[in-house]
Amino acid sequence: xxxxxxxxxxxxxxxxxxxxxxxxxxxxxxxxxxxxxxxxxxxxxxxxxxxxxxxxxxxxxxxxxxxxxxxxxxxxxxxxxxxxxxxxxxxxxxxxxxxxxxxxxxxxxxxxxxxxxxxxxxxxxxxxxxxxxxxxxxxxxxxxxxxxxxxxxxxxxxxxxxxxxxxxxxxxxxxxxxxxxxxxxxxxxxxxxxxxxxxxxxxxxxxxxxxxxxxxxxxxxxxxxxxxxxxxxxxxxxxxxxxxxxxxxxxxxxx
Numbered sequence: 580x581x582x583x584x585x586x587x588x589x590x591x592x593x594x595x596x597x598x599x600x601x602x603x604x605x606x607x608x609x610x611x612x613x614x615x616x617x618x619x620x621x622x623x624x625x626x627x628x629x630x631x632x633x634x635x636x637x638x639x640x641x642x643x644x645x646x647x648x649x650x651x652x653x654x655x656x657x658x659x660x661x662x663x664x665x666x667x668x669x670x671x672x673x674x675x676x677x678x679x680x681x682x683x684x685x686x687x688x689x690x691x692x693x694x695x696x697x698x699x700x701x702x703x704x705x706x707x708x709x710x711x712x713x714x715x716x717x718x719x720x721x722x723x724x725x726x727x728x729x730x731x732x733x734x735x736x737x738x739x740x741x742x743x744x745x746x747x748x749x750x751x752x753x754x755x756x757x758x759x760x761x762x763x764x765x766x767x768x769x770x771x772x773x774x775x776x777x778x779x780x781x782x783x784x785x786x787x788x789x790x791x792x793x794x795x796x797x798x799x800x801x802x803x804x805x806x807x808x809x810x811x812x813x814x815x816x817x818x819x820x821x822x823x824x825x826x827x828x829x830x831x832x833x834x
Contacts, residue, residue, distance in 0.1 A: 606630035610640055612686025614663055619644045620689070621651040621672060622665035648672050655680070655692065662692040684732065684788040696783045701734050705822075712806045712817035714739035718784065720802075722824055728793040731802065735785045745806050745817065749789045751799035752821065760794045767791040800824055 605622075606629035614620060620630065620643060631645045646654065648668070652675050655662060664672055665688050673680070673692075681693040706719040716736045723730040729751045750766040751758055758765040767789050793799065801823045807816045 603629050603633060606633040609665060609688045610643070612689040614640075614643060614685060614689060615661065616642050617644070617661055618642075618663050619646055619651070619654060619659065619661055620663045620665070621646050621648060621668055623667045626665050626667060648675070652676060655694075658694060660694055663689045664692055665689060681783065682785070684786045686732075687730070687788050687790055697785075699784070701784060701786065703732075703734055707820065707822060709820045709822075710738075710818075711804075711820050712745060715745060715806065715818075717804065717820050720822075725790065727790060729791040729799065729802070730789070731791075732786055732788045733804065735787065737783050737785075745808055747787060747789075748805040748807065749791055750803045750805065751791055751793060752801040752803050753799050755801065755821070757803065758793075758797060758799060760797060765791065765793060765797070 602625070605626045609620065609622065609626060609630050610633065621627070622630065622645075627645050627647065630643070633639045634641055634643050634645065648671070651662065651664070651672060655676050663685060669690055676692075681696060683691045683693065683697060685691050701718070703719040704721045707717050708719070709717045711717055714737055716738055718734040718736050720734065721732040723732070729749070731749060733747070733749075746769055748766050748768045750764065769787060769789065801821060804820045805816060806818050806820075807814050809815075
């Protein structure tokens with residue numbers, strides 16, 4: 580059944596006027612993705628408890644509905660469109676759906692799980708219109724300020740139908756050169772099923788969010804995006820797009 584008043588038994592239920600415990604941060608991180616009005620969200624057990632407490636006890640985003648896995652699967656089967664999974668829950672919920680959904684990131688925590696294609700051109704900070712790989716275009720990106728590293732939302736569009744699933748590696752650069760820290764390449768890869776680009780029929784648009792941890796004191800002024808797919812032999816690079824970032828938003832002070 581749908582989660583109703585689980586916060587009654589939540590350990591923090593008597594702390595409405597006290598400092599927020601770290602357990603509530605799970606819910607706050609989900610709400611930070613700004614889910615649309617009436618969003619139906621399913622996460623891990625801990626995420627559901629935290630989010631339900633925030634929405635029911637604290638009154639933050641009361642329009643958001645929190646559901647358990649079984650309810651999510653039933654809503655999907657009924658044709659519901661306003662569905663969202665947390666990335667923590669996607670790996671065990673998606674295989675239970677009766678047909679393959681159209682996935683698109685809603686932020687760092689949430690994935691929109693859609694029945695129908697999204698044909699609306701997204702509003703983005705910078706347009707690129709860069710072709711990469713087979714029948715794939717990087718439409719543009721949003722660059723969000725973050726003290727934890729490089730936060731980008733990339734917007735993709737398939738230009739032709741294809742059966743290939745692509746994965747993406749985002750790598751900050753300085754002066755066009757890749758960054759290394761303690762001998763390791765600074766990057767973030769998204770692999771199936773939760774964060775990867777799932778190609779659709781022509782015209783579908785997909786958002787994919789990345790938070791690349793950048794060590795304190797390491798500066799960057801650009802990004803390299805590498806598109807690849809996993810093969811039986813290993814990895815096959817399909818294309819690369821590089822672009823600059825605004826300098827004032829791409830430097831982190833040394834600790």
